[in-house]
Amino acid sequence: MQLKNGLIYLLTILCIYGCSKPIEKSGNGQIIPIPEQQVFEDGYFTITNQTGIQFDKEFEIAGNFLKDYIHTGSGLALGSGTDIRFTKEPALDTEEAYSLEISATAIEIKAATAQGAFYAVQSLRQLMPAELEDGSYLDKAITISNTRIKDRPVFSYRGMHLDVARHMFPVSFIKKYIDALALLKFNNFHWHLTDDQGWRVEIKRYPKLQEIAAYRNETQIGFFNTKPHQVINETYGGYYTQEEIKELVAYAKARFITIIPEIELPGHALSALAAYPELSCNGTPLQVATTDGVFDDIFCVKAETFRFLEGVFDEIVDLFPGQYIHIGGDAAPKTRWKNCTTCQNTMKEQGLTNTVELQSYFVSKIAQYLHAKGRQIIGWDATLNSKLAPDDIVMTWRGPEGALAPAAKNQDVIVTSKAHTYFNRYQSETPNEPLAFGGYVPLKKVYQFNPLPATLSAQDAGRVLGAQGIVWTQYTVNAEQLEYMVFPRAIGLAEALWSHEKHKNYDNFVSRLSSFHDRLDFLKINYANHLHQLKGHMVTKDKQSIYELQKQTDSTVIRYTLDGSIPNMKSKLYNNGIPITKNSIITAAIFDKTRRLGPLFTETIQWHQAIGKDIILDVQPHHAYPGMGSDGLINGVLGNSNRYRDNEWLGFFGEDVEITIDLDVPTTINAIAMRFHNGKKQLAYAPKKVEIELDNKTIFEIDIPESNESVVPVVFEKNYTTRFITIRIPNFGKIPEGSLGEGSLAWTFIDEIQVN
Incomplete structure (x- = not known):
């Protein structure tokens, strides 16, 4: 054996120094997510047709994955032998930990579990030439740089979400999506299967879900706030059969990814109610939603509804063997419940004082049914008001601060953040970006995301299981566009959740990502490349x-x-x-x-007379929407009319704002122009009026007509000589009843004040 190993080592050294082509084709040693420890050493290990692999039954998934990957990518067939070997190592302290040692004579993978071994293979995969991803590697050998890696994740829950209710994607793409998540060591796939715009899972007990709920008559295109809505006037829809779902669940399991299905309730249920209107409060015919939005018709709180949902979950539990079922629980308007005799009677019977408690009752009944089935629930923030079991999980879209309330109630929490992990938002400020939901979530912001609130105690920090990226698909119509929205932001999130804080460095990540782009190219993933963007x-x-x-x-x-x-x-x-x-x-x-x-x-x-002058705000913009600060209001740059979260828009929540501009010396002006974002879906309303004071003495009041436009311009024309300009902007006030966010104070967004 020593003689054999010595010969192999000698041949390897000769190949390294005498055969330049394989060395040029070796991987670059850069791994995403970055490992906890990685030490590079001199030399290479070379894989040929004579290379052997050994693994026990416990490591079959990882071992066979590696064999298939090498054979499919290069044509090389690994035989039996100990050149590449998997070793059980119980001392590794978590089920996802692994070590990977590559020397000139062997590759050894150590793990306590099959899952850890699989993650070691994903790291080894990234050390190999990217051409293996599509089978275009034509060399007769694969060289891999010698390195030693010890690795484990920081967070136990690392997830990606996908909404297929708004737009549906074929089974082949779902597999491709799962494959990409596996490469990045994600371990959960949150599959949003039902919503107002479509029902995507076959439930055999209720055939109308396939016949009616799965299809809508037309589909909105363009921004929701653009009125009248633009639509594609053709039937859209479909659903995943139970056989397809079983196939996908098994496919994900073989990559150590758990699929978590989401069945929305009690709101976001219009598609189900279109199929079974008797489950609504009014019982009148309804249609599957053709536009985005939040709709008043939700599940009625009555026995028939619970029987229906129990029947649905009976089949869902059989299809998805994972521990968790996501039941939504958010955005449920109470308009119908307030006027429903049945709902009001239920409130009396249960001793409930308001419809918020009624929603908690509804969610709790479903949770109890699933608990009896041996499952735990995941629900959005609103479910925290319900009676949850100790093992149930709250998923907060409010960001890290949203973890405080669940943790205080000893409830585990998964953090998502509209400001950091919503990949349906814009990732670049360039005007040619594909249509998105609005807002701005660039790669760097994703990478710097930390699910742990700064004020969370060390004891409660253990309640934060991890985080996930969110992909709503109102404006994402096909797989190519979806990939563009998700990648590379999902790559940044993968490192944010897996890697230890002390090893994370954005500049270093960008360098590794630039090389990783080659792998994405061979995987035929349509990623967004903004690395060379200014x-x-x-x-x-x-x-x-x-x-x-x-x-x-x-x-x-x-x-x-x-x-x-x-x-x-x-x-x-x-x-x-x-x-x-x-x-x-x-x-x-x-x-x-x-x-x-x-x-x-x-x-x-757009040059004007206030650029570079002093400006004072009596209140500061909200920390979530600081823009460029006060100077950004007079910098000559207009904010993007479709994206209120770019750096030019300043947001103020529920506050009156007073702005004073000092022009240094008395200056003759002809006009003052300003713009307000008017996005009702973002709870942003243009003010009803503004007041302009010139030279601390003359006041003009301008009424602003109500508008449905996303940007409301206000122009004040007056020939006047003044040094000081004071603009008072009263907040719109409370959002009207019947509108999204009713009763809440509105946001005020302003971008540029032009003084001409």
Whole structure:
């Protein structure tokens, strides 16, 4: 054996120094998520047709995955032997931990469980050439750099969500999605199967769910707030058969991913009520929703409803053997319940004082039924008001701070965050991005996400199981667009949840991601590539307005023009800022030594008299929507009309705002213009009026007509000489009854105040 190993080592050394081509085809040693420990060593291990593999039955899934991956990717067939071996290591302290040791003579994977061994294989996979992903690797050997890795995750729950109710995706794509999650060491797939716009799971006991609830007459396109709605006037829908679901559950299980089904209740149920209107409060005919939104018709609180849902869950439990069933529990308007005799009688019988308690009663009954079936529930924030079992989980969309209330009640929590993990939102500020839900969640923000609230005690921190990315599909119509929205943000989230804080560094991640793009290319994943994309903003320095550009990579340069023309290798080289003194169209791009990289960056500066002047706000914008701060209101840059979460919009929650601009000296002005975001779905309302005071003495009041437009412009025209401009913006007040967020104070969003 020693002689054999010595010969193998000698041949390996000769190949390393004499056969350059295999070395060029080796992986680059960079792994995502970054391991807890990784030590690189000299030399390579070489896989050939003579390489053997050994694993016990416990490690069959990981071992066979590796054999199939190598054979499919390169044509090499691993035989029996100990060159690549799996070893049981009970001392590893978690079921997902592993060690991976690659030397010139062997690859050894150690794990306490089959799951840990599988994750070791995913890391080993990333150390191999990316061409193996699509079978295009044509060399006769695979070389892998010697390295030693010890690894384990920080959070036990690492999930990705997918809404198939709004738009449906074929079984083949769901498998591709699961494969990508497995590569990134996610372990849960939250499958949103039912909503107002469609029912996607076959329930044999209730055939109308397949015949009626699974199809809608037309589909909204364009923004929900755009009125009238634009639609595609054709039937849309479908559902996954029980055989397809069983196939997908088994497929995911073989990759150590648990599929968690979500059946929404008591709200988001319009598709089910269209099939069985007797389960609504009115009992009148209904249609599957054709637009986005929150609808008043929800499940009625009566015996027939509970019998129906129990029948549904009887089949769901058989289809999905995992521990958890997600039951939604949010966005349930109480309008119908307040006027429903049956619901009011139930409240009296149960001693309930309001419809919020009635919703808790509804959710608790379903939870108890599932508990009797041996399952635990996951529900959105609203379920915290219900009677939950100790093992039930609250999933909060409010971000890390949303974990505080469940943890205080000794309830486990999974954190999602509209500001960090909602991948249906924009990831770039470039104007050619595909239509998205609104808001701005760039890759860096995802990567820096930490599910643990800063104020959570060490004792309660254990209640935060982890987090997941959310993908609502109102505006995501096909698989190609879905991949663009999810990747690479899901890659950033994978590292945020798996890797230890001390090892996380965004610049290092970007470097590894740039190499990882090659693997995504071979996997034919349509990822968004913003690594060579510029960001810019206006700053004021010593009363001078400077436009600053930022890039993510150090080995490149920026070239720009100021007249809107496309920059080239001869264009001006960016250094430390661009002085701005007039209307300008900045067009810039990143270049290496030979060519332009990435997309063009364009910013239009509308010069006006307040740019660079002093500005004072009597209240500060909300921490969730700070924009560029007060200076951003007079920087000459308009916010994106469709994305209120870009850096130009400042958001104020429920507060009156007073803004004072000092023009330094008395200045003749002709007009003051401003804009307000008016997105009812984001609980944002333009004010009903604004008040403008000039030179601390003359006050003008401007009434603002009610509008359904997403952006409401306000223009005040007056020839006047003044030094000080004070603008008072009263908050809209409480959101009207019947509207989303009724009774809550409205948000005020403003982007630019132009003084001409």
